[in-house]
Amino acid sequence: MNKLTEKQKRFIDYYIEYSNATEACRKAGYKGKNLDVIGSQNLVKLRSFIDIRLQELKNDRTASIEDIQAYWTETMYNTEETTNNRLKASEMLYRGKGGFIEKLEVKEISTEWTIKK
Numbered sequence: 001m002n003k004l005t006e007k008q009k010r011f012i013d014y015y016i017e018y019s020n021a022t023e024a025c026r027k028a029g030y031k032g033k034n035l036d037v038i039g040s041q042n043l044v045k046l047r048s049f050i051d052i053r054l055q056e057l058k059n060d061r062t063a064s065i066e067d068i069q070a071y072w073t074e075t076m077y078n079t080e081e082t083t084n085n086r087l088k089a090s091e092m093l094y095r096g097k098g099g100f101i102e103k104l105e106v107k108e109i110s111t112e113w114t115i116k117k
Contacts, residue, residue: 012053
């Protein structure tokens with residue numbers, strides 16, 4: 001099944017909204033007294049499409065690195081922002097570009113420990 005019907009698309013969106021297959025069937029426009037059975041069948045049949053839709057919705061809500069850096073840059077240059085906010089934005093930009101990398105020295109220490117068996 002490559003193409004989804006409009007009813008199936010609505011079912012997927014309503015299922016994501018309500019987490020209830022019977023209610024999703026009702027809202028999507030399915031008819032009959034056995035909406036629970038239809039909903040259960042749709043969950044099996046449309047599972048991969050539901051997963052794809054969930055991923056699409058997640059991606060739409062997640063800011064990209066470019067979005068975040070643009071926001072920090074805008075905040076840093078906004079003279080109406082508090083000095084603390086502007087400084088924090090400049091710090092976050094600097095960190096995002098690799099600034100403030102701490103270098104640690106690691107030394108090997110030999111011990112005389114033994115494990116008794």
